[in-house]
Amino acid sequence: MNDQPEAGGPPPDETEAATGSAVAGATSAPEVVAVRQGAFGVSGSGDTSGFGGLVERVETPPSATRPFGGWFDEATDELELALADRGLPATEAVERIVIEHGEITYHVRREHLLQFAAALRNEPALRFEWCSGVSGVHYPQFSGKELHAVYHFTSITHGRSIRVEVSCPDDDPHIPSIVSLYPTNDWHERETYDFFGIVFDGHPALTRIMMPDDWVGHPQRKDYALNGVAVEYKGATVPPPDERRGYN
Amino acid sequence: MTDSQVRFDPGDDPDAAYTVAGGDWQTVLPAPEGEKQRVVVNMGPQHPSTHGVLRLVLEMEGETVTEARAGIGYLHTGIEKNLEYRSWVQGVTFVTRMDYLSPFFNETAYCLGVEKLLGITAEIPERATTIRVMMMELNRISSHLVALATGGLELGALTAMIFGFRERELILDLFEMITGLRMNNAYIRPGGLAQDLPDGADKQIGDTVKELRRRFKDTSDLLVDNAIWLARTQGIGYLDLESCMALGISGPVLRSTGLPYDIRKSEPYCGYETYEFDVATQTTCDMYGRFLIRLEEMQQSLNIVEQCLDRLRPGPVMVADKKIAWPSQLAIGADGMGNSLDHIRKIMGESMEALIHHFKLVTEGFRVPPGQVFTKVESPRGELGVHIVSMGGTRPYRVHYRDPSFTNLQAVPAMCEGGMVSDVIAAVAGIDPVMGGVDR
Numbered sequence: 001m002n003d004q005p006e007a008g009g010p011p012p013d014e015t016e017a018a019t020g021s022a023v024a025g026a027t028s029a030p031e032v033v034a035v036r037q038g039a040f041g042v043s044g045s046g047d048t049s050g051f052g053g054l055v056e057r058v059e060t061p062p063s064a065t066r067p068f069g070g071w072f073d074e075a076t077d078e079l080e081l082a083l084a085d086r087g088l089p090a091t092e093a094v095e096r097i098v099i100e101h102g103e104i105t106y107h108v109r110r111e112h113l114l115q116f117a118a119a120l121r122n123e124p125a126l127r128f129e130w131c132s133g134v135s136g137v138h139y140p141q142f143s144g145k146e147l148h149a150v151y152h153f154t155s156i157t158h159g160r161s162i163r164v165e166v167s168c169p170d171d172d173p174h175i176p177s178i179v180s181l182y183p184t185n186d187w188h189e190r191e192t193y194d195f196f197g198i199v200f201d202g203h204p205a206l207t208r209i210m211m212p213d214d215w216v217g218h219p220q221r222k223d224y225a226l227n228g229v230a231v232e233y234k235g236a237t238v239p240p241p242d243e244r245r246g247y248n
Numbered sequence: 249m250t251d252s253q254v255r256f257d258p259g260d261d262p263d264a265a266y267t268v269a270g271g272d273w274q275t276v277l278p279a280p281e282g283e284k285q286r287v288v289v290n291m292g293p294q295h296p297s298t299h300g301v302l303r304l305v306l307e308m309e310g311e312t313v314t315e316a317r318a319g320i321g322y323l324h325t326g327i328e329k330n331l332e333y334r335s336w337v338q339g340v341t342f343v344t345r346m347d348y349l350s351p352f353f354n355e356t357a358y359c360l361g362v363e364k365l366l367g368i369t370a371e372i373p374e375r376a377t378t379i380r381v382m383m384m385e386l387n388r389i390s391s392h393l394v395a396l397a398t399g400g401l402e403l404g405a406l407t408a409m410i411f412g413f414r415e416r417e418l419i420l421d422l423f424e425m426i427t428g429l430r431m432n433n434a435y436i437r438p439g440g441l442a443q444d445l446p447d448g449a450d451k452q453i454g455d456t457v458k459e460l461r462r463r464f465k466d467t468s469d470l471l472v473d474n475a476i477w478l479a480r481t482q483g484i485g486y487l488d489l490e491s492c493m494a495l496g497i498s499g500p501v502l503r504s505t506g507l508p509y510d511i512r513k514s515e516p517y518c519g520y521e522t523y524e525f526d527v528a529t530q531t532t533c534d535m536y537g538r539f540l541i542r543l544e545e546m547q548q549s550l551n552i553v554e555q556c557l558d559r560l561r562p563g564p565v566m567v568a569d570k571k572i573a574w575p576s577q578l579a580i581g582a583d584g585m586g587n588s589l590d591h592i593r594k595i596m597g598e599s600m601e602a603l604i605h606h607f608k609l610v611t612e613g614f615r616v617p618p619g620q621v622f623t624k625v626e627s628p629r630g631e632l633g634v635h636i637v638s639m640g641g642t643r644p645y646r647v648h649y650r651d652p653s654f655t656n657l658q659a660v661p662a663m664c665e666g667g668m669v670s671d672v673i674a675a676v677a678g679i680d681p682v683m684g685g686v687d688r
Contacts (some may be wrong), residue, residue, distance in 0.1 A: 033618075058618050058639055100619050101364050130495050132624070133655065135635040135648035150635060152622050152650070156492055156509055163622060184496025187658050188650075210321040210687060219327055222648075241333040247612040248641045 030059040034141045036248065064099040071160055072104050078126055079106075082119040088112060105163040110175050113166050117178045120153055120164075128153035128162065131178070131189030136196035138221045147172040147198050151178075151185075168198065177203035195220035262281060277410050291672070293322045299398060299676055300683030304660065304667060313672060316664040318657050323687035331647045335613030337574060339644060341434040343634075346649055347685030348431055349394050350385040353627040354685075355436035356380055358647070361623040361636040362438040365616045366568055375563040376440035381518050382453070382556035383426070383435065384625075385549040387555050390419040391628035392542040396467070399539070399677035403480045412425055413422070425449060428578075428585040443578040450557050450559050454468035457550050457557075468543055481536035485675030486664040495662065496655045499630025500545070501679060503529045504537035511626040523552050535678035545628075572614050575606040613642040629653050629680055649688055653681040 036056040067073050076097065080090040093112035098105040108116045120128040132152040139146055145167035154161045168175050179185050179201035189200040190209040197218035200206055208215060217224055227241035238244075291304040303319035309622040327346055331339045344351040344357045363369050397412025420430040426449055427435040427442070435442050471477045487497065489505040502509055508527040512520040528544035530537030566573040575595075579588035595603040624633045630652030639645040656679045663675040 036640065056640065061619065077512075088263075088304065101367075101621050103618075103621060131496060132622075132631065132633045132650045133496065135646075135650070137637055137646045150648075152621070152633060152635070156507075156514065159514060161515065161622075161624075163620075182496070183494045184655060184658065187654065208321075210324040212321075246333075247335075248643065 018129065030062065031142070031145075032057050032059055033139050034058045037098050038248070046068050059227060060096075061098050061100055063096040064104075066203065068097075068099055072099065074159060075104075075126065075158075075162070078123065079119065082123040082126060083116070085114055086119060088115050103161070103163060105165055107165050107167070110166045110168055113164075114176050114181070116164070117151075120162075121181055126155065127157040128155045128160075129155040131182040131184055134185055134192050136192040136198055136220065138196055138223075140170075140222045142167075144169050147173055147196055149198055151191060162210075172199050173197055174199050176201050177206075179203055197221065227237055269615060278507060289669070293319070299402075299681055302657070302676070302681065302683055304672065304676070306664075306672065308669065311668050313664050313667055313669055316661045316672065318461045318660045320654075320657065320683070320686050323683045325688065327688045328647055328649065329545055333643065335642050336438055336616055336644060339647065339671045340437055341432070343434045343647070343649070344434050345684065346688050347627065347632075347651060347653060348627070349391045349682050350387055350541055350627050350629070350632075350685075351431060351433050352380070352383045352436060354649070355434065356384060356518065357623050357625045357627075357632050357634045357649075358636070359436050359438050359686075360625070361621045361634045362616060364621045364623060365619055365636060365638050366438070366572065368439065368569065369619075370574065371567050371569070373440060373562060373564045373566070376565040377518050378556050378560055379434055379441055379565065381520065381523070382553050382560075383423075384518075385556070386419050386422060386453075388549045388628045389546045390416045390423075392546050393419075395542055395628070395677070395680040396539070399680070400471075402673045402677050403477070405471070405474075405477060408467065408471060408477075411463070411470065414466075415460060415463050418460060422449075422453055422456055425452065428580070437566075437574055439569070439572045439574070440564070442537050442574070443567045445560075446580070453553065454557055457553055461550060462549075463651075464543070464546060470544070471539070477539075478536065479621075480674055481539060481678075482532070482534060483533040484667070484671045485538075485678045486533050487659055487663050490663055491659070497630070497657050497659050498652050499628070499656065500538045500541045501656060501659065502630065503527065504531075504565060505533050505539050506525075506531040511624050511631060515624060517623070517625060523555050525549075525552050535674050538678045538680075570605065571609070575602070575609055577654075586607075615640060615642055616644075627652055629682070629685070630656060649685075651685040651688065653679075653683070653685040654688075656688060657681050 036058060038052045038054055067082050068076065083090045083093055093108055093116050095107040095109055098107065106116075120126050127201060130153065132154065135150045137148040137150060139148065145169060147168050149166045149168075151164040151166070152161065153164065166175050175198055177185070177189055179189060179200075180202065186204070187209060190206060192198050193200060193203075193206050194208040194210050195218055207213065209218065226242055228240045228243075229238040287308045289306045289308055291306060293301040293303040301322035303322065305319060305540055306313050306319045307315035325344050331342050334342065339358060339362075340355050343354040346354050360369070364373060377574060393412045393416040397409045397416070398410065400406070400408025417418075423433060424430050426445055427433040448546050487501060487505070489502075489507055490504045491497070492505055492507075498509070506529050510527040511517075513527055525548045528541045528548065530540050575591070577588040577591050578585055579590075581589065595606050616638040618638055620635065620637040622633055622635050624631055626632070631650065633650035634651070635646075635648040637646040659679060660676065663679075664672045667675070
């Protein structure tokens with residue numbers, strides 16, 4: 001792990017001043033996560049309700065602005081300092097900060113995840129010694145950020161919990177593995193690879209864990225083909241769940 | 249394809265997968281030159297003492313385990329994927345089947361997350377929360393009793409097994425009386441509970457608590473100073489604090505290293521901060537310490553159940569918001585549990601609006617605003633976390649369970665390598681994995 005500040009990094013005082021304002025005020029425009037249509041999920045199924053024309057855009061939640069409230073400000077300050085010590089401006093590593101339901105989410109660029117996680121774990125003021133693993137989410141309509149890896153960290157020392165979200169595009173599904181820092185993520189990353197096809201670079205043995213070794217495809221992806229059920233009655237079939245008419 | 253035809257040739261097709269059954273690896277991969285013969289023992293997946301369909305691959309030297317690997321996935325049922333095609337309320341009936349020995353924890357963690365997304369956490373009635381806590385603590389006892397019983401069985405202590413299952417039966421009787429089912433209860437629902445406690449339940453729970461206190465003494469008298477039990481458990485499955493933190497091991501295994509980490513204390517939910525109880529710890533880092541912790545936690549859970557009984561006040565068990573609260577009331581009829589006849593009479597005979605409302609909420613369900621949450625509860629096996637993502641629809645977009653059994657099983661190599669094969673059984677029993685939760 002890289003604990004030492006890099007030689008090429010900017011001086012800490014400059015970085016601190018720059019990042020303090022930049023991350024806090026980062027109000028990037030909301031991006032479209034998904035577009036939901038109609039009331040029944042499936043079009044062309046004889047929807048006579050009149051709701052079939054509904055179009056609803058689901059956007060990313062707004063970026064949080066200072067003051068965040070509670071310990072979020074203090075923790076974010078410490079995080080910016082810790083990243084600056086490692087020669088990494090916080091604005092470069094953290095895309096945006098979102099606070100929802102009393103939970104703080106740091107959207108981290110994948111190329112900086114390892115350094116970010118090292119700061120979380122090693123910095124005494126942060127000390128997020130506990131990782132609750134990684135959970136994948138597939139947003140097929142979130143262009144360029146289809147696959148998300150969501151990590152939850154807890155600091156038992158300070159009694160804090162945060163979420164770190166990293167995204168990667170479908171056509172380049174690579175995210176660095178943090179197993180070297182958090183060995184507990186070994187099986188969690190294998191599970192996320194198995195179900196979503198996210199390749200965690202640097203994982204010691206990234207193999208399938210739930211599905212059989214020779215399984216084709218990654219079942220939790222939204223575009224994974226589901227099976228219908230054949231019914232022995234006049235050749236009928238029950239369509240796969242994602243093609244059935246239902247409320248969405 | 250016969251064995252002789254299988255050849256390992258990675259240059260041929262990088263995606264090739266080989267499935268080899270039994271001891272046929274030599275047909276695929278020749279034994280390395282100059283290495284002495286290795287004995288690899290496949291324990292499980294169908295083995296009575298691997299706690300369900302867990303496969304342990306053990307490399308042996310005599311009776312000493314030199315390398316241990318756990319293979320899982322044999323009980324994968326795709327519950328997380330299934331949830332994405334069910335309404336938010338139906339989700340409860342799926343998650344309850346994950347870790348089948350702690351259904352109320354799975355349900356509570358899920359419901360707390362859905363309620364957080366809905367923004368109704370503060371509106372959950374007091375009585376519902378108290379009953380949730382009570383059911384979870386009773387469940388903690390029944391789960392620890394299975395850990396004790398199967399652990400005893402695996403080490404040959406059959407009396408411990410009989411005692412454990414006998415006492416668990418008392419708690420399952422309570423579950424059956426309250427929820428109608430012994431397992432897979434689907435009793436805790438987003439917004440509250442499926443139904444209120446039946447008449448006389450508090451007295452029956454109180455009686456059971458007294459009876460359990462008496463019987464737990466039998467169990468501890470039998471095992472705590474038992475020379476054979478000590479010989480089989482002390483110093484077995486050693487895992488220190490550092491390894492626990494690195495491997496993310498929670499629950500009794502973590503507390504056996506002396507760290508009093510319990511989410512009920514560190515990040516209280518369901519009002520746990522208002523209950524009086526102690527976090528049991530030991531400093532032995534071994535199987536015996538975990539056993540003592542489970543005994544103590546059962547006592548503490550009985551204390552919490554009694555406190556719950558004291559503070560139960562009449563009141564609703566579901567949020568007042570009729571757009572979320574499941575409309576039907578369940579009732580026990582002559583043919584078992586079903587919809588309350590009063591409710592059926594009302595919607596079928598008296599109020600068309602009530603019928604429409606019932607129909608819409610049951611078939612369509614409610615919508616949950618877009619967003620994501622992570623909720624954690626302290627299950628009998630440790631940190632049970634749920635990551636829920638909503639897209640604003642009537643169904644979850646993604647639900648992920650961070651099951652403690654799954655994470656804790658990663659400790660098998662650290663606990664078992666260098667030990668005897670018979671101690672592998674003890675170490676796994678100390679982790680107490682439930683494969684339904686591991687594989688989901």
